[in-house]
Amino acid sequence: MELLELNRKVKRPRIHSSDILPLAFAGLSVGVLVFALSLLWLAVSVSRLANQKPPTLVQQVDGRAFSVRPADYRHREPEVIRQVVSTWAVMTFTWGKLPGEGEKAVDEGVKVAGRDRVSKAAWEASFLLAPDFRDAFLQTLATEVIPEGVFDGQVSAVLIPQHISPPQAIGEGRWQVDLVATRVVFEASNPAGTTLTFNRRITVRAVEPMGEPLIPDASEYQAVAYRLLESGVQIEAIQPEDVSR
Numbered sequence: 001m002e003l004l005e006l007n008r009k010v011k012r013p014r015i016h017s018s019d020i021l022p023l024a025f026a027g028l029s030v031g032v033l034v035f036a037l038s039l040l041w042l043a044v045s046v047s048r049l050a051n052q053k054p055p056t057l058v059q060q061v062d063g064r065a066f067s068v069r070p071a072d073y074r075h076r077e078p079e080v081i082r083q084v085v086s087t088w089a090v091m092t093f094t095w096g097k098l099p100g101e102g103e104k105a106v107d108e109g110v111k112v113a114g115r116d117r118v119s120k121a122a123w124e125a126s127f128l129l130a131p132d133f134r135d136a137f138l139q140t141l142a143t144e145v146i147p148e149g150v151f152d153g154q155v156s157a158v159l160i161p162q163h164i165s166p167p168q169a170i171g172e173g174r175w176q177v178d179l180v181a182t183r184v185v186f187e188a189s190n191p192a193g194t195t196l197t198f199n200r201r202i203t204v205r206a207v208e209p210m211g212e213p214l215i216p217d218a219s220e221y222q223a224v225a226y227r228l229l230e231s232g233v234q235i236e237a238i239q240p241e242d243v244s245r
Contacts, residue, residue: 073206074172074173074206075206076167076173076175076206076231076232076233078166078167080231080233081167081175081177081204081233082164082166082167082177083231084128084204084231084233084235085164085177085179085202085204085235086161086164086179087125087128087228088125088128088129088235089159089161089179089181089198089200090159090161091121091122091124091125092121092122092125092126092141092159093122093157093158093159093183093198094119094121094157094158094159095107095119095121095122095146095150095155095156095157096119096150096153096155096156096157096186097153097156098156098158098186106151106152106153107119107120107121107150107151108120108151109123109146109150109151110123112135112138112139112141112142113138113139113142113143116139116142116143117142117146117148117151118138118141118142118146119146119150122138122141122146123138124224124228125228126138127224127225127228127229128228128229128233128234128235129234129235129236130205130234130235130236133235133236133237137238149187154187154188155185155186155187156185156186157183157184157185157186158183158184159181159182159183159198160181160182160183160184161179161180161181162180162181162182163178163179163180164177164178164179164180165177165178165179167204170203173205173206174203174204174205174206174236175203175204175205176201176202176203176204177201177202177203177204178199178200178201178202178241179198179199179200179201179202180198180199181197181198181199181200182195182196182197182198183195183196183197183198184196199240199241200238200239200240200241201238201239201240201241202235202237202238202239203235203236203237203238203239204233204234204235204236205233205234205236206232206233207229207232207233207234208232209229209230209231209232210225210226210229210230
């Protein structure tokens, strides 16, 4: 009897036919809201894709083609800047026939101030220098740094970069790089070589890259300048610096 009384007291929930319509409407509203939010997200994503500039295909005169991405006019990749600094330093301070190179013609050099000369590689590297800095640097290099023995095969030298710091921005399109390197100078009196430290703080700037293809009958000057300035980076100042890694 008690069990029957308990069953009578427990009432199961019942859904009347009048409740079905509001519940269906609520469910439909939630579904429509979710669908609208999905459409909004899709529209925003498509809009972002549509506003992105497509990759640009660049084809060189030799037939090679590659894609480029849009970037600020004065932007230069850090590795490009570091490579320019390394290239300039090695070309400028590596002279003559190094031990173990075998037969090699003596570098006759390039005259820059009267009878004073710089090595041909140093002259080529000078196209990486800003025009208002290049002439004075070459004269100092010829009169104070490169010995005359380089041009008769008696002296040679090599520069070995040890560390090139990540470029530090110091303005729009301008960076500073610290170079830690070692110079080894070889002479007849010291075939093992004399080791010299070479620490410099180098300031570089973004310049107009060589955009036009090189003409077929370009002069030696034009070919060298074109090759070195393709990266759009130029050195505007070089200062001795007690830098550390």
